Amino acid sequence: MKIDAFCHLLPRAYADRLFAIDDSPVARNIQKRVSGVPALVDMDVRFGFMDEFGSDYRQIINTAAPPLEDLGPVERTTELARIANDGMAELVADHPDRFAGFCAAVSLDDVEAAIAEAERAFDQLGAVGVQIYTHHHGGPMDQERFFPFYEAVAKRGDKMIQVHPCRDSSWPDYKTEERSKFEMWWTLGWEYDLAAFMSRLVFAGIFERLPDIKILMHHGGAMIPHFAGRVGPGWDQLGARTPENQREDITGYPLTKRPIEYFKKFYVDTAYFGAGDAMRTAIKFFGVDRTLFGSDTPFDPEKGPGYTRSTIANLEEMEILTDDDREAIYHGNVTGLLGL
Incomplete structure (x- = not known):
């Protein structure tokens, strides 16, 4: 059994509503992107490539970026969340042999409404978790107003939060420029955003305050495992590089452990797009028990099976893993985590 824990799609009703938006540059951009990836909406196309991986391959689905908050006023984004979640629940119910569950969409423009929608998705629709993003209108996710949502x-115990990056070209690579070039906002910026999200939540005391929270980070925890020396002994010296008149910049929730120990409490997926050495580093950092098989389907160059195929190949050839380790990553961990 292989349960792909981080896959994207757009339920038909949600896609139709998304394509009807004509007053949002973000919506226009995703309309163009979706048009080039038919497996996001067309389930016949999707099931066709899923067949390559056998009858024991299933997906946990969520909606593709961008964040709902970027698609218009709060009334619209709250409506979009309901449409998306109803659509994903229907797909899971109609195709249990294809989909093991879904993570709900929410709009955090209204935190109370987001909590209500998440609880509706959990209790009435059977969602296994909820997806959020690394920013909220460009602002950090460790703001106190988001903690009631967390x-x-x-x-809920057996529900997880999936975290997806969301930077765009309006975030320049250099202070002297207006836009990011060469899609560096995606290639490099998204990985920084994931790492920054993790860091801000660690220093906000997320695991001290909510020790039972389950957070699944996309792309294997991004930069964090690859900068373990800076995250570890480097952050053990927090404050050594900060002048006295900026001490408020390093004042967070009082932590009782080394910062690096909190980073290892995140769960991560294997969406490394075929970069086996990078995946190996992430698994060694977070541990087999915190690693879930996830591919980022269907955004590979083939628009469907490519990343799933390369991820499986990486896991099969990785010499540090036993057969039991692979079973845990493929399905055992996510099954236990979510009570599937």
Whole structure:
């Protein structure tokens, strides 16, 4: 059994509503992107490539970026969340041999409404988790106003939060420029965003305050495992590089462990796009028990099976893994985590 824990699609009704938006540059951009990836909407196309991986391959689905908050006023984004979640629930119910579950969409423009929608998705629709993004209108996700949302998910025990990056070209590579070039905002910026999200939550005390919270980071925890020396002994010296008049910049929630120990409490997927050495580093950092098989389907150059195929190949050839380790990563961990 292989349960792909981080896959994207757009339920038909949600896609139709998305394509009807004509007053949002973000919506226009995703409309163009979706048009080039038919497996996001066309389930016949999707099931066709899924067949390559056998009858024991299933996906946990969520909606593709961008964040709902970027698609218009709060009334619209709240409506979009309901349409998306109803659509994903229907797909899971109609195709249990294809989909093992879904993570709900929410709009955090209204935190109380987001909590209500997440609870509706959990209780009425059977969602296994909820997806959020690394920013909220460009702002950090460790703001205190978001903690009631984190708490609402954490107390459910068997639900997870999936975290997806969301930077775009409006984030320049250099202070002297207006836009990011060569899609560096995606290739490099998304990985920085994931690492920054993790760091801000660690220093906000997320795991001290909510020890039972389950957070799945996309792309294997991004930069964190590859900079373990800076995250470890480097951050053990927090404050050594900060002048006295900026001490508020390093004042966070009082932590009782080394910062690096909190980073290892995140769960991560294997969406490394075929970069086996990078995946090996992430697995060694976070551990087999915190690693879930996830491919980022269907955004590979083939628009469907490519990343799934390369991820499986990486795991099969990785010499540090036993057969039991592979079973845990493929399905055992996510099954236990979510009570599937």
